[in-house]
Amino acid sequence: MYQFNLVATTSYMSLLPGAVLSTIWLSLLGIGLSLIVGVAGALCRTSTSWPLRLLGGVYVEVLRNIPLLIVIYLVYFGLAQMGLRIDGFHSALIALTLNAGAYMTEVIRGGLAAIGSGQYEAARSQAMTPVQVYRYVVFPQVFRIIYAPFGNLCIGIVLGSALASIVGVEEVTSWMHTVGSSSFRYLEAFLMAGAVYLVLAQGINLLRIGTGRWLLSHSPSAGRQ
Amino acid sequence: MLVDDDVTHYWRFFLSGTLTTLWISWLALMLGGVIGAVVAHMRISRAAPLRTVAVLYTEFFRSIPPLMLFFGCYYGVSYALGWNLNPFSSATLALTLTASSLMAEVVRSGIESVGTGQWLAATASGMRPLQVMRYVVWPQALRVCLPPATGVYISTLKDSSVASVIGYIELTRSGLLVRETTGSSFDVFVIIAVIYFVINYGLSLCGGALERRFRIVH
Numbered sequence: 532m533y534q535f536n537l538v539a540t541t542s543y544m545s546l547l548p549g550a551v552l553s554t555i556w557l558s559l560l561g562i563g564l565s566l567i568v569g570v571a572g573a574l575c576r577t578s579t580s581w582p583l584r585l586l587g588g589v590y591v592e593v594l595r596n597i598p599l600l601i602v603i604y605l606v607y608f609g610l611a612q613m614g615l616r617i618d619g620f621h622s623a624l625i626a627l628t629l630n631a632g633a634y635m636t637e638v639i640r641g642g643l644a645a646i647g648s649g650q651y652e653a654a655r656s657q658a659m660t661p662v663q664v665y666r667y668v669v670f671p672q673v674f675r676i677i678y679a680p681f682g683n684l685c686i687g688i689v690l691g692s693a694l695a696s697i698v699g700v701e702e703v704t705s706w707m708h709t710v711g712s713s714s715f716r717y718l719e720a721f722l723m724a725g726a727v728y729l730v731l732a733q734g735i736n737l738l739r740i741g742t743g744r745w746l747l748s749h750s751p752s753a754g755r756q
Numbered sequence: 757m758l759v760d761d762d763v764t765h766y767w768r769f770f771l772s773g774t775l776t777t778l779w780i781s782w783l784a785l786m787l788g789g790v791i792g793a794v795v796a797h798m799r800i801s802r803a804a805p806l807r808t809v810a811v812l813y814t815e816f817f818r819s820i821p822p823l824m825l826f827f828g829c830y831y832g833v834s835y836a837l838g839w840n841l842n843p844f845s846s847a848t849l850a851l852t853l854t855a856s857s858l859m860a861e862v863v864r865s866g867i868e869s870v871g872t873g874q875w876l877a878a879t880a881s882g883m884r885p886l887q888v889m890r891y892v893v894w895p896q897a898l899r900v901c902l903p904p905a906t907g908v909y910i911s912t913l914k915d916s917s918v919a920s921v922i923g924y925i926e927l928t929r930s931g932l933l934v935r936e937t938t939g940s941s942f943d944v945f946v947i948i949a950v951i952y953f954v955i956n957y958g959l960s961l962c963g964g965a966l967e968r969r970f971r972i973v974h
Contacts, residue, residue, distance in 0.1 A: 532836065533836050596884075599914070600918055601952060608935070609946070686819070725824060728820055736815075
């Protein structure tokens with residue numbers, strides 16, 4: 532009969548903080564880089580030149596329809612065969628960025644699409660510089676539209692970072708596998724690692740909900756209602 | 757020559773892997789659809805405990821990486837419960853759990869798309885709650901659910917690639933085996949990526965067509 536014993540994992544606890552930090556660091560880098568890729572991709576997709584639009588469209592469709600695991604393998608094993616050796620962490624980061632960047636492109640494009648061209652013209656006619664147009668007119672409106680899908684995407688990136696364990700990155704999922712395979716305490720290790728992901732994912736979720744509340748109370752129409 | 761290192765000679769292997777991937781994802785989608793529908797009805801129920809359970813269920817599986825679920829369903833279940841699940845059963849279980857939490861949200865949005873006025877009207881016509889669901893809500897909800905359900909199928913298909921880590925021989929695992937035999941990584945993974953792309957892109961086109969077909973004009 533199996534005896535549930537959480538104490539059995541204590542000897543591995545010293546490895547957990549490093550693993551958690553590794554997951555957080557990989558996720559943060561993934562979010563930051565995919566945001567850059569997403570902005571570039573969205574600008575391509577909404578560009579007036581058709582080759583750029585085509586490039587953006589192909590990028591989004593290809594990366595959205597291929598499993599992240601395959602992208603990781605392509606970067607880690609495939610490029611190594613071509614003579615380009617990238618370590619596990621950076622392979623995972625590149626793959627995660629490419630994958631999440633495609634989703635980010637669509638999220639940002641959706642936000643940009645909601646702003647009519649009249650607003651750009653109006654802002655320009657008020658003698659705003661292009662930077663000012665984006666800073667004061669476009670960004671505040673786009674942010675209100677994209678913060679919710681952006682939050683979901685951030686959760687997706689945290690969950691996707693678990694696949695980095697397959698190419699040897701020491702993060703939370705590989706910690707779970709280490710504990711499980713050396714002490715056979717898979718269930719306990721699963722619960723501990725699961726708790727870490729739950730805290731991270733629900734933390735992002737709460738931030739997202741909080742942002743929504745804040746936006747509602749600071750909306751331009753709030754005072755007039 | 758002891759080993760045939762021409763990747764294309766292993767096409768039967770890729771084909772059977774593709775069929776296995778399609779099959780296990782379909783199975784998980786169907787099972788997940790049933791569980792998801794139950795969870796969705798709990799979510800809109802009047803009983804607060806049922807609603808809480810449904811929210812916890814969807815949020816839990818939304819917050820756990822699929823890879824961990826595969827490990828949990830394979831090693832966790834066999835060590836903790838003593839059931840010796842084979843890779844197929846474990847992979848189906850893990851994929852079903854993920855798909856069910858996605859389907860729960862899809863079904864819920866489908867049910868909520870039917871306006872409360874229709875519920876009231878149906879009840880006022882003397883229909884019992886089950887009749888309201890059977891004749892008024894479900895037929896309309898189904899139309900709203902089908903297009904996003906293809907999205908869940910795509911997502912499940914992509915997650916099924918992770919089943920390769922517990923040794924289930926689907927498309928990704930087939931590719932890894934061919935890679936070990938022939939020693940060529942790049943070609944193998946490009947072939948695998950193209951197969952996944954063709955299937956998923958085709959499915960997303962079907963989803964788009966369904967969406968246009970079922971668009972409700974107000």
